[in-house]
Amino acid sequence: GAWPLPEELLAEARLPAGYRKHPIVTFSHFLPRIELFMEKRFSMEPNLAKLIGGSWIRKRVDQLRPDIHVFGHTHMCWDMHLDGIRYLSWTLGMPEERHWRAGSYPGSDASVPLCVFDEAGRQFPREEVCFGSRIYEIMDRDPSSIVLGHRVAS
Numbered sequence: 001g002a003w004p005l006p007e008e009l010l011a012e013a014r015l016p017a018g019y020r021k022h023p024i025v026t027f028s029h030f031l032p033r034i035e036l037f038m039e040k041r042f043s044m045e046p047n048l049a050k051l052i053g054g055s056w057i058r059k060r061v062d063q064l065r066p067d068i069h070v071f072g073h074t075h076m077c078w079d080m081h082l083d084g085i086r087y088l089s090w091t092l093g094m095p096e097e098r099h100w101r102a103g104s105y106p107g108s109d110a111s112v113p114l115c116v117f118d119e120a121g122r123q124f125p126r127e128e129v130c131f132g133s134r135i136y137e138i139m140d141r142d143p144s145s146i147v148l149g150h151r152v153a154s
Helices: 007-014 046-051 055-064 095-104 130-137
Strands: 023-030 068-071 078-082 085-089
Touching: 007 055, 023 055, 078 130
Parallel strands: 023 068, 068 085
Antiparallel strands: 078 085
């Protein structure tokens, strides 16, 4: 890859988000943080947690301090702020997958790409309501719990 990055980009990344000339957007297929995936007890595919990402991705994201990091792999929408970075997964998936994921995108058209910046470089919408990430606004993460989530237990 293109690492190390040019000093010009690194200098821009060192500035606080509101002082940058241009927004910084980073991308990865895999997840940079485990917090961007639901706990195994809520997942219909609990073994997926074993192969969703790696610490090396997080190190790069942490160094660049992007305004937004876009990721994929899990086929779940996710919109969460952690340590000043917005993490977003807006999964389009295959057409045959979209019908069962509609509940993950309440009030949104899940079949079209999501615009994250306007012409002036401002982020919008500030937050998408996504089931996967929204659950952790309602309750704390507890990876030690062995109580299965309702959908998984039924």
